[in-house]
Amino acid sequence: MRNVFLATTLTGLMLASCSSSKSLKKNDLATQNPIATSLNLTNVQNDKVPVTINPGRFTVEKVTYRLPKVVQGTYSVSDFGKYVDDFKALDYNGNPLEVTKVDTNTWEINNGKALDKITYLVNDTFDMEKVGGIGGEVPFSPSGTNIEDTNYVLNLHGFIGYFDSLKNNQYKLEVIAPSNFVRTSALEEVSKETSEDGKVLTSNYYAPRYFDITDNPMFYGELDVQEFKVGDIKIVLSVYSPNKKHSAEKIKATMEKMMQAQKAYLGSINSTARYDIYLYLADNTETSPKGFGALEHHTSTVVVLPESMSDEQLAQTMIDVVSHEFFHIVTPLSVHSEDVHYFDYNDPTFSKHLWMYEGVTEYFATLFQISKDLVKEEEFFSKIMDKINSASKMNDTMSFTKMSENILEDEYHDQYLNVYQKGALIGMAIDILMREESNGTRGILSLMKELSNKYGKNKPFNDDTLIAEITEMTYPSVGEFLKKHVEGNTPIDYNTFFEKVGLKITEAKVKTNYIQNDGTFIFAPDRAKGTIHFNDGVKNNSFWVENGVLPGDVIKEVNGAAVSLATANQIFGGMFAWQPGKEVEVKLDRNGKEIVIKTTLTQSYTNGKSLQHIPNKTQKQKELFNAWIKG
Numbered sequence: 009m010r011n012v013f014l015a016t017t018l019t020g021l022m023l024a025s026c027s028s029s030k031s032l033k034k035n036d037l038a039t040q041n042p043i044a045t046s047l048n049l050t051n052v053q054n055d056k057v058p059v060t061i062n063p064g065r066f067t068v069e070k071v072t073y074r075l076p077k078v079v080q081g082t083y084s085v086s087d088f089g090k091y092v093d094d095f096k097a098l099d100y101n102g103n104p105l106e107v108t109k110v111d112t113n114t115w116e117i118n119n120g121k122a123l124d125k126i127t128y129l130v131n132d133t134f135d136m137e138k139v140g141g142i143g144g145e146v147p148f149s150p151s152g153t154n155i156e157d158t159n160y161v162l163n164l165h166g167f168i169g170y171f172d173s174l175k176n177n178q179y180k181l182e183v184i185a186p187s188n189f190v191r192t193s194a195l196e197e198v199s200k201e202t203s204e205d206g207k208v209l210t211s212n213y214y215a216p217r218y219f220d221i222t223d224n225p226m227f228y229g230e231l232d233v234q235e236f237k238v239g240d241i242k243i244v245l246s247v248y249s250p251n252k253k254h255s256a257e258k259i260k261a262t263m264e265k266m267m268q269a270q271k272a273y274l275g276s277i278n279s280t281a282r283y284d285i286y287l288y289l290a291d292n293t294e295t296s297p298k299g300f301g302a303l304e305h306h307t308s309t310v311v312v313l314p315e316s317m318s319d320e321q322l323a324q325t326m327i328d329v330v331s332h333e334f335f336h337i338v339t340p341l342s343v344h345s346e347d348v349h350y351f352d353y354n355d356p357t358f359s360k361h362l363w364m365y366e367g368v369t370e371y372f373a374t375l376f377q378i379s380k381d382l383v384k385e386e387e388f389f390s391k392i393m394d395k396i397n398s399a400s401k402m403n404d405t406m407s408f409t410k411m412s413e414n415i416l417e418d419e420y421h422d423q424y425l426n427v428y429q430k431g432a433l434i435g436m437a438i439d440i441l442m443r444e445e446s447n448g449t450r451g452i453l454s455l456m457k458e459l460s461n462k463y464g465k466n467k468p469f470n471d472d473t474l475i476a477e478i479t480e481m482t483y484p485s486v487g488e489f490l491k492k493h494v495e496g497n498t499p500i501d502y503n504t505f506f507e508k509v510g511l512k513i514t515e516a517k518v519k520t521n522y523i524q525n526d527g528t529f530i531f532a533p534d535r536a537k538g539t540i541h542f543n544d545g546v547k548n549n550s551f552w553v554e555n556g557v558l559p560g561d562v563i564k565e566v567n568g569a570a571v572s573l574a575t576a577n578q579i580f581g582g583m584f585a586w587q588p589g590k591e592v593e594v595k596l597d598r599n600g601k602e603i604v605i606k607t608t609l610t611q612s613y614t615n616g617k618s619l620q621h622i623p624n625k626t627q628k629q630k631e632l633f634n635a636w637i638k639g
Contacts, residue, residue: 009081009366010302010332042178045168049185049228050208055155056093056129059167063174071120075113075169076353079151079222081304083415083424086147088166089113095128113354130167135295149299149312154288159248161288162226163310170218170353179215183228184208190231192246194284194308195224219351223305227286232256238267242282249289253315254322259287262323263330269380270334277457280337284308285330289315292578300577302329306341309333314578321585332373340365342460349468359471360409363494367431368452374432379639389619392436396502397527399430404499408434433502434494438486440505440636445483448635455482509636510622510629518616522586525549526616531563538573551612555605558598565595
């Protein structure tokens with residue numbers, strides 16, 4: 009999962025999980041037939057999709073059916089059962105059976121031997137999102153669902169549930185939809201039928217087990233689809249832009265260049281034949297999704313971003329977001345724990361190793377860009393310093409493995425964002441250590457390849473022994489680092505590692521953007537008044553100082569768009585992408601007086617820290633730097 013932090017500036021942060029399975033009870037079904045499921049997009053009632061579940065004949069009296077409380081790749085409670093209405097269990101004569109709703113996500117059906125099928129209606133989650141509603145209240149947007157005339161985001165875990173002991177049963181899924189809908193899915197389509205009048209097309213899909221239902225999202229509706237190849241991997245890009253502002257063709261050019269570079273960086277890792285990118289671009293309406301970012305699946309990712317982004321901003325954001333998600337084909341697809349492999353959607357346990365799942369993945373997404381000359385050295389250094397600055401604002405003495413294992417608890421949940429900051433820096437430190445120990449020949453990518461060869465997508469590792477295994481596979485120094493800084497609570501002295509490659513952190517005047525000072529926001533909300541104002545940080549942002557802005561000035565309009573708590577994410581997201589040379593007009597309220605700033609952007613600076621080359625590097629430092637950056 010990768011959330012775009014701008015979406016959480018004034019709202020909140022989302023999370024969710026990983027876990028264990030139950031063995032199949034042979035006496036639950038007379039025969040282990042595939043579970044037949046159906047979604048009817050032609051019969052939507054009050055914005056709700058009818059769902060039918062036919063499990064075959066049970067041989068037990070009590071049957072339990074659940075929708076997921078938590079889904080893989082997220083680290084918070086989603087409670088998809090909240091969106092189910094009119095739940096019915098029917099016998100073979102069409103008569104209702106007694107149903108008890110045990111909790112938000114669980115239904116018990118008495119007289120299970122007579123159960124023929126289950127029917128219910130599913131509401132979408134996008135409509136439920138409001139400002140401040142990201143996180144525990146509603147699922148993070150890329151894990152959510154959308155039901156509207158022109159677009160259906162079918163994260164299937166939001167529509168289809170499971171019977172406790174039958175998660176390993178095969179599933180047959182039919183999706184009934186208007187024949188003019190474009191549809192994309194990585195699930196295997198086994199057949200399709202068109203109605204006599206040609207207006208309805210039924211697509212039939214196959215899933216080996218419930219995991220594959222949850223792991224293969226679908227897009228239906230007015231989509232723009234492009235395909236390309238990256239090595240032997242077929243990439244399918246599906247875009248929904250409600251106002252047709254962005255096209256799949258333009259985005260394809262960016263994605264193809266980036267993913268070709270990623271594949272070159274990964275080399276022999278080639279764990280999937282197809283990879284899907286589903287991009288939903290949200291317009292600025294009350295019912296549009298608010299949680300911008302992405303959720304990885306093993307062979308796909310769902311991305312939600314604002315449609316208002318410029319072409320340049322969207323391209324850069326897609327590079328940052330999708331590169332992270334695509335690197336998940338290394339972990340957790342090829343390297344994962346038992347918690348991930350035997351995931352329990354209702355009572356999950358969590359791996360200790362988010363530093364690897366999310367942190368190392370984020371590190372790869374940052375490092376490969378400099379390795380393959382997609383960014384300049386200055387930008388790479390800036391990204392590393394951004395992570396150091398962001399991590400310094402979190403609890404730097406908290407055990408990372410303890411935080412990971414207890415991520416749903418409030419004390420640890422609030423530290424989740426650090427998996428993308430300190431987690432990536434942990435990956436960087438291990439990389440530099442391995443380069444030093446091996447005279448530049450091994451790094452964290454080679455370690456992940458070795459772990460992938462040892463385990464692979466069908467064999468999980470033991471969560472408790474991974475650090476010992478990594479130590480045995482690498483060097484004592486790596487083991488000591490993991491015990492001290494990942495299992496332990498000792499903060500990392502990053503200069504210790506930068507010195508090995510001839511770098512150091514120095515106080516400096518550094519470039520910044522127009523909403524932050526070196527990673528710290530210069531705005532603050534007044535929730536009582538529903539306004540947003542500049543805080544004291546504006547005094548250290550050269551652009552705003554030069555234009556006479558003072559702490560307490562309320563931001564009323566940016567380029568004609570009114571600023572409020574409801575519009576802040578999209579407006580500040582656009583401001584984050586501002587570049588020198590752009591003409592802007594900002595209207596402020598200073599104690600009841602309107603202040604208008606109409607100017608051309610100049611580069612803004614602030615006091616901060618930067619990563620710099622040290623003078624008079626040794627030959628060893630030069631060689632280690634080159635091995636680290638270029639591999």
